[in-house]
Amino acid sequence: xxxMRAVLLSICSLFxxxxxxxxxIVLGLSQDRVAITATFDGSEILIFGAVxxxxxxxxxxxxxxxxxxxxxxxPVMVRHKTRNMGIWINTESVAVDSxxxxxxxxxxxxxxxxxxxTEDLRHKVSIRRAIRSVGSEIEGAERFTAALMRIREExxxxxxxxxxxxxDQQTLFxxxxxxxxxxxxxxxxxRIFLTRAGKVVSHYETVIAVxxxxxxxxxxNLSREQPALYGVLALLIAAIAGWGAAAGFQLLRDR
Amino acid sequence: xxxxxxxxxxxxxxFLVLGLGGMVGVLSGMxxxxxxxxxxxxxFFIGIPPSVAVATGANQIVASSxxxxxxxxxxxxxxxxxxxxxxxxxxxxxxLGIVIFNYLKSLGQVDLFVTLCYVVFLGIVGGLMFIxxxxxxxxxxxxxxxxRKQRSWIHALPFKMRFRTSGLYISVLPPILVGAFVGMLxxxxxxxxxxxxxxxxxxxxxxPTKVVVGTxxxxxxxxxxxxxxxxxxxNQTVDIVLAVLLLLGGVVGAQFGTRIGALLRAEQLRILLxxxxxxxxxxxxxxxxxxxxxxxxxxxxxxxx
Numbered sequence: 001x002x003x004m005r006a007v008l009l010s011i012c013s014l015f016x017x018x019x020x021x022x023x024x025i026v027l028g029l030s031q032d033r034v035a036i037t038a039t040f041d042g043s044e045i046l047i048f049g050a051v052x053x054x055x056x057x058x059x060x061x062x063x064x065x066x067x068x069x070x071x072x073x074x075p076v077m078v079r080h081k082t083r084n085m086g087i088w089i090n091t092e093s094v095a096v097d098s099x100x101x102x103x104x105x106x107x108x109x110x111x112x113x114x115x116x117x118t119e120d121l122r123h124k125v126s127i128r129r130a131i132r133s134v135g136s137e138i139e140g141a142e143r144f145t146a147a148l149m150r151i152r153e154e155x156x157x158x159x160x161x162x163x164x165x166x167x168d169q170q171t172l173f174x175x176x177x178x179x180x181x182x183x184x185x186x187x188x189x190x191r192i193f194l195t196r197a198g199k200v201v202s203h204y205e206t207v208i209a210v211x212x213x214x215x216x217x218x219x220x221n222l223s224r225e226q227p228a229l230y231g232v233l234a235l236l237i238a239a240i241a242g243w244g245a246a247a248g249f250q251l252l253r254d255r
Numbered sequence: 256x257x258x259x260x261x262x263x264x265x266x267x268x269x270f271l272v273l274g275l276g277g278m279v280g281v282l283s284g285m286x287x288x289x290x291x292x293x294x295x296x297x298x299f300f301i302g303i304p305p306s307v308a309v310a311t312g313a314n315q316i317v318a319s320s321x322x323x324x325x326x327x328x329x330x331x332x333x334x335x336x337x338x339x340x341x342x343x344x345x346x347x348x349x350x351l352g353i354v355i356f357n358y359l360k361s362l363g364q365v366d367l368f369v370t371l372c373y374v375v376f377l378g379i380v381g382g383l384m385f386i387x388x389x390x391x392x393x394x395x396x397x398x399x400x401x402x403r404k405q406r407s408w409i410h411a412l413p414f415k416m417r418f419r420t421s422g423l424y425i426s427v428l429p430p431i432l433v434g435a436f437v438g439m440l441x442x443x444x445x446x447x448x449x450x451x452x453x454x455x456x457x458x459x460x461x462x463p464t465k466v467v468v469g470t471x472x473x474x475x476x477x478x479x480x481x482x483x484x485x486x487x488x489x490n491q492t493v494d495i496v497l498a499v500l501l502l503l504g505g506v507v508g509a510q511f512g513t514r515i516g517a518l519l520r521a522e523q524l525r526i527l528l529x530x531x532x533x534x535x536x537x538x539x540x541x542x543x544x545x546x547x548x549x550x551x552x553x554x555x556x557x558x559x560x
Contacts, residue, residue, distance in 0.1 A: 038496065041257040041266055077554045087543040089367050090552070101555070147551035181257055181266030182302075216261040216496075223262055223491050231487030234314050234495050235480055238502055242321025245506030250329070 023063070024052045025192050025204040032206070034179065034188075035213040042181040045069075045208065047106075048174035051194060061197035063170040064107065064114040068125055068193075069177055069208065071102030072186030073132075078144040094144035098132040101184050103158045106175045108165035116198030123193065123200065127158050156180050183210050262494035263307040269500055271301065276315060276501035280508020283319045284326065285516040286468065286528040288449030291316055291479075292373065292535060294501075303497065310486035310493045311501070313479040318502035320476045322509040327469030330517075334420035334466050338473040340427055341452070344434025345441070345478055352442025359443075372444050374540050376451060381532030384454050388525035395522060421462045421470075429460055434474075441478055449475055450532055457525070464521035 030046035047067055057063075076099045079090040105125065107114040120126050131145055152158040157180065165175040188208040194201050212220055223230045257266045275297055279290035291312050298308035327333050359368050417424050433455045437448040449471050456467045487493045516524060 036259055038258055039256070040259040074555050079552045079554070081547060081550045081552070083546070088545075088547055089543075144551070148553060151549065151551065151553055181259065182264065184264050212261055216259060219495055220261045223487070223493070223495075227488045227491055228484075230491075230495070231484040231493065234487060234493050234498060235317060235483055237495065237499060238314055238318035238483075239321050241499075241502045241506050242318040242323075242509075243325060245322045245510055246325035249326075249510040 022053055022055055022058070023194055023202050025194060025202055026050045026052050027192060027204055027206060029190075029206070029208065031208075033209040033211065034183070035211060036183065036185070036216055037214055038216060040181060040183075040216075043179045043183075045177050045179065046174065047177060047190065047192070048172075049192065049204075051171050051173075051202075057170050058196065063167065063201075064109045064195045065165045065167055065173045065175075066108075066111075066114050066125060066193040066195060067106045067165055067175055067177070068130075068189075068191045069102070069104045069179075070100040070130060070189045070191075071210075072184060072188075073098040073100050075099075076148060078148050080144065080147070094141050096131060096145060096148055099148060099152075100130055101157065101186075102179065102188065103127055103130050103152075104161070104177050104179075105159070106161045106164045106177060108163065108167045108173065110162050111160060114162075114198070115193065115195055115200070119193075119195070119198060119200050123191075123203070125191075125193065127153075127160055157182075185210055185212055258496060258500065260303075260307075260494050260497045262492060263303050263311075263497060265302055265304075267301060267303070267497070267500075272497065272500040273504040275301075276319075276504025277508040278504075279315075279501075280319045280322070280505035280510075281512040281515070282508075282531065283316070283449075283472070283505070284323045284509035284512025284514075285519075286449070286453065286512075286524065286531075288453060288471070288528070290319065290449075290505075292377065292444075292450050293531075296535075296539070303494075304492075306490060306492045307494050307497070310483065310490060311497045313482040313486065314493055314495075314498040315501035315505055316479045317476055317483060318498075319505035319509040320472045320479065322506040323513055324469060324472045324476060326510060326513040327472065330469075331420070332465050333469035333473050334418055334462070335470075335473065336416075337418050337421055337423075337430060337456075337460075337462070338470050338477075340416075340430045341434035341437075341470075341474050342477050344431035344436075345438030345448075345474070347431075348435035348438025348440075349442045349478070349481075351435070352439035355439070356443050369444055370539055370543060372440070374536055374543070376440065376444075377532050377536035377539070380451060380454050381529050381536055383458075384525055385529035385533060387458070388522050388529060392522040392526065395520075418462075421460075421466050423460070423462065425460065433459055438478070441482070448478065450528075453528070464524065468516065 027049040034043050051063065076096045077093055078096060079093040081088045082091045084091065105111070105127065111126065115125060120129055124130055127149055131148065149158060165173055167173045188210055190206050190208055191203060193203045211217070256269045258269045259266045275294065279294045282288060282293065283290045294315065295308055295312045298312060299305055324333060415424060416427050433452070437452050437455065440451060441448040452471045452474065453467055456462045456471065457464060462470070483493060
């Protein structure tokens, strides 16, 4: 009675899925904080983990893994140029309410296969869904969000990397995400989804903290807390450097 | 080698920025222009956010101007008195400029206005200066003395004052007006205003070219110094790390520039500055006229933390 078995199994798995995830994620990160120093030029983070389960591997559909890392959200103004009286000027603009400053998705299979559209909508996983633009009244606001995605993808801030999560025996997974040098500070939300047949069976969230350290931290804080002192410091450095160069060259010439 | 800038929050190639600073420094020392009209657009181009580029550019110009002025002071080619008077006018003009700037900002077309300002002023100044200096160069080749010291309405104004270094005895009104006009443009365009100040001093006030460069630099130090402080306090957009990189290149460049300038004749110097101004003007005009490859632009509305 193979049919009965399949039905029973699916009922079983449904039961488990509602009660407690039958498959849980045990996660490891090569680093859970990124320190921005003066010579920071990007970072590669290794995300790896294992699937913990009490029962044998379900035989329904193969396990897939989706990993996302998302930088702090911020509103973005997108402007469009058109030709007016012979010159190109910004004529239209749409404020996108909230777009992550950095967003990377890595999957173990083609995206549409790894996650269904319904699940994508619920968890806002794809790049398109991670950008929030509500209440924009201008007609055709989608082309502005499309432009936002295109420009950020070209600059490496947004990326969808299909088939870059390696999955062994439906149990061990790992992927490497590279982050560009132009990171802004904040908490980078990291999410891992386990899916079967496009449905999310388990997910896990953690945070990678990106912070300025050392001199970068000191200067940033000074500029915010003691702006007058910071300004004087900037002028002083400028004056000393100018004087130093003049004096230095004078010495060279006099010799 | 990449350096992460703490305020701009971008990483830049250190050598590229050093080179930029050096190039602008050479021009600064040669012509007495702060170089802001070149530096600010170049910083935009390498990906520095505009607000940081304007504020930090001002800080870098302080350094290269100090370096240049010291070299000029030693040669006694700085008219301190004239500089102070220009500055007095400049403060009035800058205040007026900020009012105009904020009004345009409320209309939402400030970027376009600033670019148009650049194109118009660079075009007029560059064009006039080019024609004039070409004529002067041709005349001096034929051996005729350049006749530039004709008496005009400027010499008929009251409140006369003697400017010993410049060899002038003129009314204080034209310098104050010139200073006010340049100060206004400084506030709107975010530059030191040297490229307008230098020709204005030569053609409107009749100052000798050799004195003009040093005096302009002296005046620029005060303007950009005040601008730096203002930006540091109100917008917190001065990036010291970027400024240090720029000014390391800039101060060395300014020293070379001053020496190159001393080797050239006044007419040649003016022709070169005119060509440079026209070049920048043409580039900006083309950007307005040609279809850009990317019609959309992004500006994150990042709130200051």
